[in-house]
Amino acid sequence: MAGASALLLLQGRDHVWIRRLALTISLAELALSALLLRGFDAAATGYQFEELRDWIAQPPIHYHLGLDGISLFLVLLTTLLTPISILASWKSIHDRVKGFFFALLMLEAGVIGVFLSLDLFLFFLFWEMMLIPMYFLIGIWGHEHRIYAAVKFVLYTMLGSILMIVGILWLYNATGTFDLPVIQSLLQSGHVSFSQHTELLLFGSFFLAFAIKVPLFPFHTWLPDAHTEAPTAGSIMLAGVLLKLGTYGMLRFCLPLFADAAHQLAPYIAVLAVIGILYGALVSMVQTDLKRLVAYSSVSHLGFVVLGIFAFGQISVQGALYQMLNHGISTGALFLLVGMLYDRRHTFEIRQYGGLATPMPVYAGFFLFVSLSSLGLPMLNGFVGEFLILNGTWQQHALWAGLGTVGVIFSSLYLLWVYQRVFYGDVTNEKNSSLADADARERSLLWVMAAFILFMGVASPLFTRRTEASVQRVLQQMNRPAPNAPVEAQRNFASARPGASPVAQLQTSPGATVR
């Protein structure tokens, strides 16, 4: 299914009405992927819609695609954000339009490929494939320091991924196959096992690649540059989807394949995640550049996701998954908003703005709404994810959860503070007094985003119901969970059943998150 859509993309090259065509293609894909939702069986634990073809004989590499509850919504997120970024760059891209939309669609194809691959080799192929369009998106259509940012982005990612291919080949030499389900069952049944040392190395080779992509705390320095310099559409895709690839990879590969190593390193990783949460938030606070601020907030938010994953609880992992989607929507929307501002004033300097609420009331309203979602206001999507993560983590590691909560407070600090500086008060700069409010195209985009934010905030069971089985399976594959986890996880699982919406849970156990 996705294979067909990938082919479709190539036609995007030779058409006069490139924008419309690109939009049509991306909408078609959105529709196709929405069909997936209908056909998806929430109760099944295995992969669905599998597609398996031989590709390379020696070494045996298959074209093996399929999805489960973990990848389902990430694919949907990708197909949703692509048309949005296309619309977002409707007017701001004038130069080499064809190449731009081609790159954007190639990027989408690569990302979807990563989410769907069930063959390690194919996974790596798509993983690298999406690097090139992103590189061009930043490097050609970016802002002032775009070349520096683009090269930095590629080199960082490359370093991680090249070590991952070594890991993949190592795994291949041990198991004789690249096929993920086969490797999983081999490891599960004990036919193949690694010494502790080997497993740590293997885990490291995968984890480093993902940690750079996420980006986890010490590896994050490429992100602010890449985000700030990328065009709006690039930032939306980067924040919305590309960062999720890292956390997705951890969930899909690091945890089930190298369970022991994951357990062993989890404390250290969690510490890095918490540092990322706090550091990202603190650095956001002192930014003078609006886009950089949003970029650093991503570091903070993704820290939550990593924390949730490495707490290994049913709730926390599901929360992490949910937070991945939330972050995609909220931060995507934030970049969208910031990009709109840039279209008008061509600067990201916070000092240049002030009192924008007067000339642009609608815009300001949306900005506030999205900010609130990003800082985790109940009823909106960000809250659900953060709550689930912190709740899940709390049961095992109260300290981490506590520190994470401080991060939530920080995030409201920096978001509200910047909101105040940009929108409230008098119009300090002459040029700002006559700024146009959001036009019809922009409004419709924002309405879509806002609708999702609200919908995901109140209707989370619709999502969690479908991810539940897959998350449970990942945790089962880990086989030997942390000493006190099995019972806990089981209990959590029971309480997270559909019907018992997390929002409802809040009323019963409010003390769990607040310290």
Place this chain on the structure above:
Amino acid sequence: MFPSTQDLMCVAPELVLCVAGILIMVLDPFVVASGSGSHRGGRRVADVLALLGSAGALAAIVLPATHQGTAFSGLLRIDPFSIFLHIVVCSVAFLVALGAPSYLDREGLPHGEFFALVLFATAGMGVMATAQELITGFVALEVSSISSYILASYRRESKKSNEAAMKYFLLGSFASAFFLYGIALVYGASGTSILPQIDAALVHPTLLTLGLALIFVGLGFKVAAAPFQLWTPDVYEGAPAPVTAMMSTGPKAAAFALFLRILTVVAHAGAIWFWVIWISAVITMFAGNLAAIAQTSVKRMLAYSSIAHAGYILVAFAARNEIGTAAVLFYLAAYALMKVGAFTTVAWLGGSGERYLDLDDYAGLAHTRPVTAACLSIFLLSLLGLPVTAGFLGKLYIFDAALHSHLVWLAVILAINSVIGAYYYLRVIVAMYMREPKRTFSTEKIPAGVAAVLTLAVAGILYLGLFPNRIMELASQAATLLH
């Protein structure tokens, strides 16, 4: 003792190459003299003969392929391994014959000698890939080297070209002498110079080790392995770009072939040389990649990058298993395509006298020449080792071979080097796509020959990258039979 038909069949490709070369040399003076005023007619004859010769040689590979076994009383061995390398070497000659005429026209250089030398050199490489006797290997090596020395100095007026040739010649002769002396010692140690017999006839292991060390020096020079790589950048930069395209691929492939045959057939060699190759591979990779970063000339950068690639191939050598041998073969084929493609592009974009070689001269190329820029990008991305290209799979097979022999650290070093490589390959792409042009590009149409080379190379790279099955099958078959 006249060679039998069987023997002649086995060297059919070389015969075709030599006959075509001689024909060019004989006919050239006549045609050039008769072509009044412009020498166009004469040039065409040489071009066509060179194309026919290399294509004929490619076709003639069928003959040895159906007559596998030893020939010339054990001097040569025709096996899938040599057949594979013949395909690589003759394809390189064919691509050079396609791409070079427009370059020679532009530089006002005679065609006849050029193509005759290219064909002779190719014949030498062919024999190198087939030789299983050391003296035969040496003679073949000299045939290809001496032709290359002359070709390197082919731009007689250019100082750089002459400097390159001089350096190449002096150092190359040294290396050949080492090689020859090594052969003498091996002969002294075992009383034979036929590779498969050495192990059995060995009487003096120490002497053999010493002899093999000297052989390593000689061949290491030819493949530009550290610490014998210092000549490479100057020579590759100074030589005319089409010659560089050939020198950096064909002779390298042939020398690697001989190297590999010695290492695998002489059991004694492999065991001793493991660490030497390990260390040499590491130094070669770092030396090539780190120096390449500092270059501003694209041509010189590519020269350093070919050192790095020799290092990658040495990693597969160090693995010493069948996968490694197959990886070497596959990589040589992929590498030949990318390097010929890249240097042909450089030759064409360089303009008369090869003036435009700097990174700055490539700035903004994508605006005026999107197709050329795209082709060069594909070559560079393949050199870098990005998926869907031949370079990626080649590197993958090398990784696989290394990990199969548990050379984890070597694999990691290779990985790190790939990232270093990414930096300078991407710089060219950055210049082409993301910077504003600093000079006006000629709007001249791309010559048909160059266009054909680029098309073939790109097609080949993508074919190997997407559907490697057939070639890989050939390579593994060759490897299995060699071991």
